[in-house]
Amino acid sequence: MSATLAGRLEAVFKDIRTGADGDARLTVAATPESVLPVLVFLKDSGYGYLQLVSCVDWIERGEMEVVYVLSAYPGGPVETEFESIVLKTRVPRDTPSLDTAIDVFPVAEPYEREIHELFGVHFEGHPRLVPLFLEREYEIPPFRKDFDTREYVEDVFGAVPPVVEESQEP
Amino acid sequence: MKILWFVISPLAALVVGIIFLGLSRRFMARIQWRYGPPLYQPLIDIMRYFTQKSVSHGAIFDLGVVLSLAGSLVVVLFLPFGGICPLRGSGGLLVILYMMLLAPLGMALAGGEAANPNSSIGISRKFALALGYEVPLLLIVLAVMTRYDSISICEIVAAQRAGLPGIATFPLVLSGFAYLLIMPAVLGLRPFEVVQAPQEISSGPLAELGGRYLALAQIQHALAMFIGISLFVNLMWGGASNPFVFFLKMLVVLAFGLTVNAAFPRLRIEQALRYLWRWPTLIAFVGLVLVVVIGR
């Protein structure tokens, strides 16, 4: 068995790339299909703490990048060599869809809900992809880069007229 | 002349009750390192409620608020306030015990009509709490009645004034102690402030009351404060010959209640019941037994 986590990861999964930053951080890039197995593998390797699920809209490349940040709780069963692991995957921007990670990490539920709402990434198998924050309907999910919030504000809130006081009592 | 007392007695109770409300706010403020509102602040609040637009939720709603106030007013007529007691000849303590239940009943009617879930929770808590303190209260009242061989509260006061006050005599000291233990519950103070509990159920039964209904409820609250304290002073501390001394005695009891109020958080309702049915009931029961066996 290879000593380093990166080596083991690349041995088990063919289609991923790893890169260690200098400061105790490992970056893993995986395809959408292998995200779940990699998460399971990392969880078994001692990284049982999903800190964050985030999303970045790379509009020029036409891709959405979903980012999972993992780390280890102290006193876990396995010794861990990295402070945190950043797992990235890219999905096409027009039809962004991924499998949900709730079965592996229950804490992913609110994060995935948020990403669904703010970026429009669909998570297959998520039990409640209902709106979390927003009240109004938006044509483009508001955190995407092509959503121009200033123009939107101008259109919606700028169009509300001030209340004109009608003439005083007759 | 007698008719006049019927007017003066509730008025005096009202004034004393509102002074108590103001005093309690001031007293609490001082414990909390604050300056506190002026003494007449509750009066300003009540005036403000009366002049605000009020929303009624139906006839039963109006009736309930009025009923609870009327019930408290009637109780006041039976309670001697110093020398003032308009209904000295009638049923006495038993009537008081019955009438004291009218106020929560009225609140329940009003709150039920308002159909606010917080009100319903508050009302169920109110009745549970009343159930909790009525048992020891009944035992205490029975002990007092047995000890002085009378159900008239005026005669009990007179008997105590002839000798020592009730709480200073041997078997009754237990009943007096039990009364002090349940008094925060009777007055609705912490740790038994479960009925209104603004942080839990948004003022409970009062949640939907606005405008003049709230004013009436506040007046009822002031009267309830008066009733709870004056019952103790009459039964246990020998009343007083004039209203001023009576007022001073009530102030001492109020200060005790407020100190307890300032020193405890709020219990949950089932914890409150467990407490009320354990120690106060036990002590009151022992007191009653002792009174029956040796006290007379």
Added chain:
Amino acid sequence: MRELELYFGPQHLGMVGNFSITLTVEGDRIVKAVANPGYLHRGFEKLMELRSWIKNFPMVCRMNVVEPDSMEMIYSMGVEKLAGIEVPERGQFIRSIYLELARVGSHLFGLWAYANMLGFDTVSQWAMYHRDLILDLFEELTGGRVYHIYIWPGGVRRDFPDGFVDRIVSTLHSIGGCVPDYDNAFFHNPVFRDRAKGIGVVGREDALAMGGSGQVLRGTGLPFDVRKDDPYAAYDRVPWEVHTREDGDAYSRIWVVRNEMIESVHMIFKLLDAMPEGEVYNRIPNPFKWRIPEGDAYVRCESSRGELGLYIVSDGGDAPYRAHFRTPSYPHGLAVLEKALVGANIADVGNIMISLYVVAPEIDR
């Protein structure tokens, strides 16, 4: 029994912050709780993409009203990591002292909220008064009572003024002198014990699975503290300990908060003793033309409620390409709260929520 739907908040005296929970109750017992955030959503992370690196400092601190300082810290850490800026030693010490002061203030605010929730006005008023004394210190140091914008990439904005160390010490001594009062009145109060023991139990397994951190985890006996495990600022320069309790209920969490407050004060004294002389910040490039090289970073620190993280991406421009804050209240207020409320009594909703230390603006962002 009939099931009833009950709305807890947003307009509610027991609710700290603009947040609401939809409860399904059966009699007194809660069978289902659905947290309903979003009342404070401002789209911070979107707005940050439109503002330059330095202009974002007034933005980030408004994400958490109770303790804005850890927000400044985490953003500074992110920017420093991306841009490769070092912080001088004295700057690190001042940051630590400042963050610990903020932690004490924030915990006192939490104590206010918790005591107020239990209807214990007396202690809540004391706690709020003492928090104000700490805000006075901040006001002298930074000019702002609530929002300070004091931590800066490369250090802190300015050094301590003359005599400030003495004022920190005397303020903390005057607050510390009241600890016996707090203990007698609140922490050893039998009614507090009755109300909090066994309420809102979050087991260690659940807490780990739900992404708990901070008091939620330390209340279950796991000594997890980012200050210890992944030290930043000057936390590894002085000895201090992580406090834990075993039971995982509201009582444990509040006791952890109490012990932490005292530990923080001791830590401030130690840091003040060990503080070196020197510069407090390293110069940064002209902030109006500041571009940060391409890259991404995940940084984390310990706020008063748990682990605070920031995932920040730069595309080489003059503004963050994407910033995502991992706030401790987010898993606590959504996942843990919904789980802890099931089976509880409705009288304990606020009790559980405040003992989990949920701050609504942090969730919504």
Added chain:
Amino acid sequence: MDRNQLVKWLEAPAKMSHKYSLHAVYFCTGCGIIEVPPVITARWDAERFGVLPTATPRHANLFLITGYVSVKTLRAIIRTYEQMPEPKYSVGFGSCPINGGMYWDSYNTIKHLDRYLPIDGWIAGCMPRPEAIFVAVTHLWTLIEKDMADGYKRYRRDYAQYRANQERVLGELEWPPLFAAGEDV
């Protein structure tokens, strides 16, 4: 302070009691709420002036709208405001309800609160200090004294406009109009 002048009480008891019994709805609409606990507790003690938080809007006559108002909160604010019994006073607290403040380009916060609800006074600043709340209260006293705190009357009079603006942002509102069209003031 004319709280102790008996003549004024005899002349206009209603107005005086409205002045000196301002009970505020405890609604944490935004981050401004952080300065309300200091105001109502030991350091500043607003209860000296009769200012007190209440648990339900039915008991209140002062609405402090503390900070930015997101679209979702606006709905709750309107409901709360409409539940308060008249006369009622509303004060916008902080820069954000005035013109959006630093969230001027946020897609989820409304910019001018007075286009949706009548506001009697503003407290500018981010964050306003606790003293500013007291200044606001004393100003409100003056306004009440001069009958200029007439937000609730304006709400009645211009209800059609307010309701139209509310519906423009929130969509169809699920509760019926508070005042029927053409109702007398």
